[in-house]
Amino acid sequence: MAVFPQLGQTLAWQRRLDHVDASCVAVWPAGPGWLQVTTVESAGAQPVTGQVYVHAPGDWPQWQAAERRAATARYAARAPVPFTPSERRAAGWPFAVLFALAMLALWWRERR
Numbered sequence: 001m002a003v004f005p006q007l008g009q010t011l012a013w014q015r016r017l018d019h020v021d022a023s024c025v026a027v028w029p030a031g032p033g034w035l036q037v038t039t040v041e042s043a044g045a046q047p048v049t050g051q052v053y054v055h056a057p058g059d060w061p062q063w064q065a066a067e068r069r070a071a072t073a074r075y076a077a078r079a080p081v082p083f084t085p086s087e088r089r090a091a092g093w094p095f096a097v098l099f100a101l102a103m104l105a106l107w108w109r110e111r112r
Contacts, residue, residue: 005036036049038050
């Protein structure tokens with residue numbers, strides 16, 4: 001059983017069919033804030049108390065923005081090592097000559 005003292009409700013845990021080891025309780029709190037939950041597993045067991053935060057309706061866009069910022073920070077942190085140019089570069093003139101010859105060959109073929 002799940003006891004919500006602020007709401008004055010005692011609800012039974014519902015088994016979830018999609019997860020064998022999971023169960024849930026549906027509750028509609030009056031407003032945002034911390035909600036205390038006390039759970040009793042069996043008759044002789046010690047009760048377990050926890051808290052759940054209930055978000056306000058306007059919190060959703062702020063939460064999404066925070067998640068996007070966190071995801072961007074994680075993406076930026078995994079960036080590869082910065083590129084360091086090598087000391088020896090290939091000469092550019094052979095490619096220019098090859099390009100010019102290819103263009104001349106195409107022009108000659110077109111003119112034939």
